[in-house]
Amino acid sequence: MDNEKEYICGEKCPHYKKINEVKLTEPTDKQIEKISDMFKLFSDNTRLRIICSILNTELCVCDLCELLNLNQSTVSHQLQLLRNAKLVKYRREGKQIYYSLQDEHIEKIISLSLEHILEEEGK
Amino acid sequence: MDNEKEYICGEKCPHYKKINEVKLTEPTDKQIEKISDMFKLFSDNTRLRIICSILNTELCVCDLCELLNLNQSTVSHQLQLLRNAKLVKYRREGKQIYYSLQDEHIEKIISLSLEHILEEEGK
DNA sequence: TTTTCATATGCATATATGTTCATATGTTAA
DNA sequence: TTAACATATGAACATATATGCATATGAAAA
Numbered sequence: 629m630d631n632e633k634e635y636i637c638g639e640k641c642p643h644y645k646k647i648n649e650v651k652l653t654e655p656t657d658k659q660i661e662k663i664s665d666m667f668k669l670f671s672d673n674t675r676l677r678i679i680c681s682i683l684n685t686e687l688c689v690c691d692l693c694e695l696l697n698l699n700q701s702t703v704s705h706q707l708q709l710l711r712n713a714k715l716v717k718y719r720r721e722g723k724q725i726y727y728s729l730q731d732e733h734i735e736k737i738i739s740l741s742l743e744h745i746l747e748e749e750g751k
Numbered sequence: 752m753d754n755e756k757e758y759i760c761g762e763k764c765p766h767y768k769k770i771n772e773v774k775l776t777e778p779t780d781k782q783i784e785k786i787s788d789m790f791k792l793f794s795d796n797t798r799l800r801i802i803c804s805i806l807n808t809e810l811c812v813c814d815l816c817e818l819l820n821l822n823q824s825t826v827s828h829q830l831q832l833l834r835n836a837k838l839v840k841y842r843r844e845g846k847q848i849y850y851s852l853q854d855e856h857i858e859k860i861i862s863l864s865l866e867h868i869l870e871e872e873g874k
Numbered sequence: 875t876t877t878t879c880a881t882a883t884g885c886a887t888a889t890a891t892g893t894t895c896a897t898a899t900g901t902t903a904a
Numbered sequence: 905t906t907a908a909c910a911t912a913t914g915a916a917c918a919t920a921t922a923t924g925c926a927t928a929t930g931a932a933a934a
Contacts, residue, residue, distance in 0.1 A: 641847055641910085642817040643810075650804050650818060655865060662868040663861075664799045670790035672922070676783055681773050687766075689881055694765040695773060702923055704882050714871075723880045723931055724764055733867040737860060738786075742778060744856040745785040748837075764880080795892075812911055825893060827912050846901055846910045 669713055670738070674698065675706045678727075682716065683735055686728035792836055793861070797821065798829045801850075805839065806858055809851035 655663070669675055677696050681687060687695070692703050707727060710716040715734055718727045729735060778786065792798055800819050804810060810818070815826050830850060833839040838857055841850045852858060 641811055642814045646808060646810065647814055647818045650808060650810070653807070654800070654803055659865065659868060660796055660799055660803070662871070663864050664794050664796050666864060666868070667790045667794035667799070668921095671787050671794045673783055673787050674922075676787045676790070677777070680777055680783070684776070685769060685773060687769065687773070688764055691765045691770055695770045699924065700881075701883085701925075704880095705923075708882075720881095720931085723878095725881065731867075733863065733870070737863050737867070740856065740860050740863065741786050741789060742782065744854075744860070745782060745789070747856070748785070791891095797892075822894070823911075824895080824913085827910095828892080828894095831912075843901085843911095846908095848911065 666713065666715070669710060669715060670741075672706070674702065675710065676738075678703065678706055678710070679715070679729070679734065679738060682728050683738065686719075686726040688724040688726050690724075692727070789836065789838070792833060792838060793864075795829070797825065798833065799861075801826065801829055801833070802838070802852070802857065802861060805851050806861065809842075809849040811847040811849050813847075815850070 670679070674696070678692055681692060681695055689700065689703055689707065692698065692707075693700050696703070707716065707718075710727075711718065714730050716727050717730050718725050720726075793802070797819070801815055804815060804818055812823065812826055812830065815821065815830075816823050819826070830839065830841075833850075834841065837853050839850050840853050841848050843849075
């Protein structure tokens, strides 16, 4: 029986009622995985700078290299990850390939986080 | 002179006008660092589950262990990181320490990302 | 077709980080 | 004070991942 499990702490804690309530609203493992994967892509300086660069415009790979002073290989590798996650879309025009954000959620999330740290700075 | 630098691609690209425009709106290195650090904390399954668990309520460490079926040490280590980043706050009540989210931005960012992946699922 | 150029990709390496074990800290009860 | 308990922390290990080099791919120009 579940009741017979030995818990880390005594009878007051864990608070089973609360725990059961929280359980109902928790994202599924799959959802957690997807969200954390997305945040993982936002969590690297290089990728974040790339994302911020194309928040409101499209840029080609060498624009990004020049703008961010990065190796072409580095940029392409990171763009591949963003592409695979469908966070960015791209179109070819002659030799160049232009990248831009896939949808507005990305923009919103980044803006919100920027807001957050700006507020922190103000304190 | 800057003009004499050898660029990866020719004259059409990089698009200096665009690049200069983008440069004006880019977050500073420090801001990029802070944002990516925050996302780094959201980018781990364990931490994300912890955060989601305290989205609307406070829980003590062993509640979290029980709820998420995690090692007490693991939970404490991750809480420490969240604490250092001031994403969570805590209060002691006797032997237990209760954790909750520091501010509503966190909640909003998580909600928005959940929205995002739910929309993806719908497609 | 051959060359040139913009971008992509495989591989190797250095670095970062999540987890666990063992133990320390700090609070309450005996 | 001592014992019991909730939580924190240091160290070690395993794993993930960002970057750069070399090279491949694919499009345009010669």
